[in-house]
Amino acid sequence: MTDIATNARNDRYEELLTAAAECFQSRGFDATSIDTVARHLGATKGRVYHYFPSKMDLFNAVRDRGMDIVFQATDPGYFADLPVLDRLEAMARGHVRAMLQHHSFMLVLKDGLLMRRYTTTTEFQKESLAQHIARRDAYEARFRELLAKGLAEGSLRAGPDPAITVQTFMSALNGPVAWFRPRPGDTPEKFDAIAEEIVRFAMQGLRALPS
Amino acid sequence: MTDIATNARNDRYEELLTAAAECFQSRGFDATSIDTVARHLGATKGRVYHYFPSKMDLFNAVRDRGMDIVFQATDPGYFADLPVLDRLEAMARGHVRAMLQHHSFMLVLKDGLLMRRYTTTTEFQKESLAQHIARRDAYEARFRELLAKGLAEGSLRAGPDPAITVQTFMSALNGPVAWFRPRPGDTPEKFDAIAEEIVRFAMQGLRALPS
DNA sequence: GATCAAACATACCGCCGGGTATGTCTGTCA
DNA sequence: TGACAGACATACCCGGCGGTATGTTTGATC
Helix, strand or coil: CCCCCCCHHHHHHHHHHHHHHHHHHHHCCCCCCHHHHHHHCCCCHHHHHHHCCCHHHHHHHHHHHHHHHHHHHHHHHHHCCCCHHHHHHHHHHHHHHHHHHCHHHHHHHHHHHHHHHCCCCCHHHHHHHHHHHHHHHHHHHHHHHHHHHHHHHCCECCCCCHHHHHHHHHHHHHHHHHHCCCCCCCCHHHHHHHHHHHHHHHHHHHECCCC | CCCCCCCHHHHHHHHHHHHHHHHHHHHCCCCCCHHHHHHHCCCCHHHHHHHCCCHHHHHHHHHHHHHHHHHHHHHHHHHCCCCHHHHHHHHHHHHHHHHHHCHHHHHHHHHHHHHHHCCCCCHHHHHHHHHHHHHHHHHHHHHHHHHHHHHHHCCECCCCCHHHHHHHHHHHHHHHHHHCCCCCCCCHHHHHHHHHHHHHHHHHHHECCCC
């Protein structure tokens, strides 16, 4: 997410991206036609194809934006000069908050990985998917790294295969993407309350306890 | 899951159901054509439409079977004459094992709820979806019930809104559906090892700790 | 105020896939 | 052995959607 100039051109682009995110999120990739997105904006196909060369590229743009968001949300925690456990908790908090606040993009982000299932047509798009998977791996690696350090410290615990523990940890954090539905009256306080409970659950599942 | 007679008719039906589950799981609902499922069986459309009136009905059958499986997997724990915490753990274990063993059906089951997004055409299918959601709610209610009892006992803890805790708990249990990929060499022991770690994580997140 | 390009809208093409109508084979039973 | 139904395969229809080709409007620039 490089700095976004606020000219008209970029406003239109952002508007399209958001509309696409909402459509893809609510109807899924296939069931969302270009006309669907256009109608959502009170426009026609011409507008969409003016900014994006294909439906797949539009989807990829939404997906990549979603990835930008989670990186941005967890950067402060990851780079913080704090004990490992606090860094991990800060990352978890940022991650969950992003899941709640940018729900549409996060849902698309999740579906984006399942896009493996579809027949990627062009070589460019295959490249785009590969890059996205690489970013995804890099993102998860941050969590794995901190967990490993926590294990070395003895402040965290994991089973014989720590990978499973990390996956379960992140599944808990990703939960809201599946069950949360944003409502008109939502406040930041409500988001924080949800995030706190999820983070508490997940961190407790991870912690080493004197048994 | 009523008792399944092993006549030829039913064998064909089960064969179709399994093939459909695999196709839907690997390619998604829209990207899976009737011809895809047929080819997967070395057959043609005629066979599929002989057993199912429409693509949607085929999908619903797979989805409902998935629901049958999770109920069957968790019934013993739910109805066991044991302390609440042990019953909950047994349910969790059964649930996770089902996620691993019947991976295809479980993935379809998960997508089935997102099918809200699609335009349900006929009234019959809308009814089918409503019934499925009702079953899903009933299933989750079992977990909510045991959590509530655990809270009353004091053996479990939850945040201000226990619903969030339950959702997070189940998100952890559902994790494998998203990240687990069955491999040819998989053994029951491997499944058990994964299940144990997930159950341990989730139960620890739920437990009341002397702080 | 003529030019031109950006920013769309409109009209249209081609294919794919759900569904149907019809044909074909095979076993069964009277 | 002929009638008939179950269990498919084959051929076909048609609506929708991705993509394109072609207008049309609007603002900036000279």
